[in-house]
Amino acid sequence: MASHPKGAVKKRPSKLRDNLVYALVWAACFAPVVWLAWKGYAGALGANPIEALIRQLGVWGLRLLLIGLAITPAAKILKKPRLVRFRRTIGLFAFSYIALHLVSYVGVDLFFDFKQLWKDILKRPFITLGMLGFLLLIPLAVTSTNGWVIRMGRAAWSRLHRLIYLIVPLGVAHYYLLVKADHRPPLVYGAIFALLMGWRAWEAWRVSPGSAAGTGRPARR
Amino acid sequence: MLIRHAPDLTDNDVTDHSLYLKRRTLMAGLAGVGLAGVAAGEAQSRQAKAGLAFTKGFSTTEKPTPKDDITRYNNFYEFGVDKGDPAEKSGRFKPRPWTVRIDGACEAPRTIGIEDLIKANRLEERIYRMRCVEGWSMVIPWVGFPLKDLLTSVKPTSKAKYVAFETVMRPSEMPGQGWNTLDWPYREGLRIDEAMHPLTLMAVGLYGDVLPNQNGAPLRLVVPWKYGFKGAKSIVRISLVEKQPVTAWNKLAPREYGFYSNVNPAVDHPRWSQATERRIGEFRRRDTLPFNGYGEWVADLYRGMDLKTFY
Numbered sequence: 001m002a003s004h005p006k007g008a009v010k011k012r013p014s015k016l017r018d019n020l021v022y023a024l025v026w027a028a029c030f031a032p033v034v035w036l037a038w039k040g041y042a043g044a045l046g047a048n049p050i051e052a053l054i055r056q057l058g059v060w061g062l063r064l065l066l067i068g069l070a071i072t073p074a075a076k077i078l079k080k081p082r083l084v085r086f087r088r089t090i091g092l093f094a095f096s097y098i099a100l101h102l103v104s105y106v107g108v109d110l111f112f113d114f115k116q117l118w119k120d121i122l123k124r125p126f127i128t129l130g131m132l133g134f135l136l137l138i139p140l141a142v143t144s145t146n147g148w149v150i151r152m153g154r155a156a157w158s159r160l161h162r163l164i165y166l167i168v169p170l171g172v173a174h175y176y177l178l179v180k181a182d183h184r185p186p187l188v189y190g191a192i193f194a195l196l197m198g199w200r201a202w203e204a205w206r207v208s209p210g211s212a213a214g215t216g217r218p219a220r221r
Numbered sequence: 222m223l224i225r226h227a228p229d230l231t232d233n234d235v236t237d238h239s240l241y242l243k244r245r246t247l248m249a250g251l252a253g254v255g256l257a258g259v260a261a262g263e264a265q266s267r268q269a270k271a272g273l274a275f276t277k278g279f280s281t282t283e284k285p286t287p288k289d290d291i292t293r294y295n296n297f298y299e300f301g302v303d304k305g306d307p308a309e310k311s312g313r314f315k316p317r318p319w320t321v322r323i324d325g326a327c328e329a330p331r332t333i334g335i336e337d338l339i340k341a342n343r344l345e346e347r348i349y350r351m352r353c354v355e356g357w358s359m360v361i362p363w364v365g366f367p368l369k370d371l372l373t374s375v376k377p378t379s380k381a382k383y384v385a386f387e388t389v390m391r392p393s394e395m396p397g398q399g400w401n402t403l404d405w406p407y408r409e410g411l412r413i414d415e416a417m418h419p420l421t422l423m424a425v426g427l428y429g430d431v432l433p434n435q436n437g438a439p440l441r442l443v444v445p446w447k448y449g450f451k452g453a454k455s456i457v458r459i460s461l462v463e464k465q466p467v468t469a470w471n472k473l474a475p476r477e478y479g480f481y482s483n484v485n486p487a488v489d490h491p492r493w494s495q496a497t498e499r500r501i502g503e504f505r506r507r508d509t510l511p512f513n514g515y516g517e518w519v520a521d522l523y524r525g526m527d528l529k530t531f532y
Contacts, residue, residue: 046304047286047294047501048357111505116494124492177492180355181402181473182302 025086029093032060033100050108057101058130062171064094066192069168073199088144091164095141098171102134126177133170136163168193273426275364278345279419281514285348286359288428290501295435296353297454298402299388299395306397307435314394316438316455325385325460328376335439339425341374342366346429347422347443352484352513354448358498363443364426369417377413377461384416385409385466386442387458403469409442409453410466410480414522420445420515423456446515448482479532483523484513488532 036056039045045052068090075083110116120127140161142148149157172193176186297307300314317335324330333341344364352358372384390406392398398405415421422443425432432438437454444451450470460466470478477491486496486509497506512519523531 047290048304048499050499050504051357109499109506120494123489123494126492180302181298182400184400 022089025089029064029090032056033097050104054101054104054109057097057104058175061094061097061101062168062175062189064090064097065164065168065171066189066196068094069164069193069196073196073203076203092141092144095137098134098137102131126174129170129177130174133167133174136167136170140164140167165197273339273344273364273429273431275344275346275426275429278347280346280348280362281350281360283348283350283360285362285428286501291359291361291427292433292435294501296355296450297397297435297437299397299405299407299455300435301397302402310396311434314391314434314438314455316432316434319439319457321440321456322458323371323375323460324458325462326378326380327372327461328378330375335425338371338440342370342423344425346426349422349443349445350513351443351445351449351452352498352509354450354478354482354490354495356493356495356498357501358509358513359501362428363422363424364429364432365422365424365443367419368421368423368442369419371423371459372416372461375461380463381413381461383413383462383465384411385458385460385462386411386453386456387460388453389455389457404472406457407453407469408467408472409451410468411444411451412465412522413461415444415519418519418522420518446483446512446519448478448484450478451482481523481528481531483519483528483532484509485511485528485532487511488529 036045036053040049040053043049068087071083071087071090075081106112106114106117110120121131122128140163143152143157143160152160169190172186172190175189176183179186293308294304295307296304297311300307300310319335320332321335321338322330322332344366346362346364348360348362350358351361368384386409388407388409389395390398392405411421422445424437424441424443425439427433427436432441437452440456441454442452442456465480468478468480470482471480484495489495495509498509499506510516
């Protein structure tokens with residue numbers, strides 16, 4: 001972005017520029033699934049393409065959830081408040097990847113064997129947790145529109161969307177529990193989540209009126 | 222089948238690979254799937270390729286999994302935990318020269334070089350199903366010899382109740398050993414009667430060639446009725462012991478990986494079902510068979526044992 005002379009009023013970026021940035025975000029969110037589809041088509045997903053597909057969709061869903069959670073801190077730290085407008089897009093993409101992850105597990109791996117699915121949900125903790133996380137994501141996806149924010153009221157909407165702080169660790173636990181021996185990848189995602197939550201806790205304490213570092217600004221996440 | 226050819230040409234050299242594969246499926250079919258197939262297979266011309274001469278042995282008539290899949294989709298954590306790691310990261314591993322120590326409760330312990338071991342044993346091709354504990358399976362044409370032949374040669378004593386396998390420890394050549402995913406070196410074990418069973422194979426080759434690094438070169442164990450991880454790779458020591466030996470996966474997660482680890486659709490892994498499996502290359506899952514379909518030959522080993530307790 002061009003630098004502004006001191007004291008000049010920051011102008012809102014042009015519509016064209018705005019659309020361009022949006023297009024880039026969309027393209028980036030679409031890239032993993034396009035790449036997966038291409039690899040699948042080219043037979044490059046390895047000897048067990050079904051497992052690879054399910055795993056990759058799940059991992060990308062988790063990554064997008066974490067990127068979504070990183071936006072608020074990034075907007076504050078980089079002093080670019082308008083970044084938050086990407087939260088909805090990224091959140092909905094995360095939901096889509098996780099929905100595809102579930103659909104490919106139920107439709108391709110289990111081949112719609114719903115009896116087996118039910119057994120898995122009851123007997124396998126990693127599937128129980130994953131399924132719970134997905135169910136909790138549904139209301140967030142449904143209420144993601146501006147209409148719903150108005151209908152629910154900002155405060156109630158925010159409270160509902162705080163469910164994401166429960167959903168992401170469910171996703172990390174789901175991943176952790178299915179790994180056989182090398183727990184490093186799920187632990188890395190867990191650590192990133194902890195870091196993002198740590199920042200939120202610190203930020204809430206910093207801006208709370210009672211704290212020494214309080215600036216008097218109202219506490220907002 | 223009689224094929225005349227120049228002395229240094231083998232059947233493999235003059236036969237298109239896919240045709241060669243079809244023919245061996247047919248031959249295995251003609252030979253039958255019983256242990257008697259060994260004798261019938263021997264009548265066939267000897268195969269020679271890359272220094273391995275072998276006859277046809279006990280085999281399934283199922284279609285072997287393509288070699289590309291067998292050599293690029295591996296669990297060999299010494300090279301990394303991803304299925305592609307063993308193929309990508311085993312280039313620096315040197316499987317030759319190699320010696321194996323055979324010791325413990327026996328009268329004639331010895332250390333033997335891999336080439337001498339290959340020369341001293343009659344090699345057979347055996348096409349076995351391989352069921353991974355993770356729920357996928359392959360059909361693999363191994364070349365090897367019965368472990369029984371090797372064990373008999375060192376004259377086990379009456380104290381030999383189990384066999385312990387120790388595999389190689391070379392962090393400089395095996396990048397996965399730089400991290401303690403498992404307690405290296407990888408160890409496995411069998412009860413003596415399992416080890417002496419004619420189906421238990423020491424493999425030195427795959428698809429008629431010398432065993433590739435990522436598949437456990439130069440010498441690995443194959444126990445077709447057990448989950449794949451029982452097949453210790455790159456073995457350096459085989460010990461006859463009195464007590465049940467420590468095994469790598471059992472040590473890491475005893476509730477999940479038992480000492481026996483016989484393929485059993487009725488005993489689930491605590492985290493996933495073992496009732497079905499995906500055969501590599503197939504779309505739909507298929508039912509997993511007790512003892513991986515080898516029950517006819519091995520179920521007697523476990524008579525009177527509760528396989529839910531001894532999983």
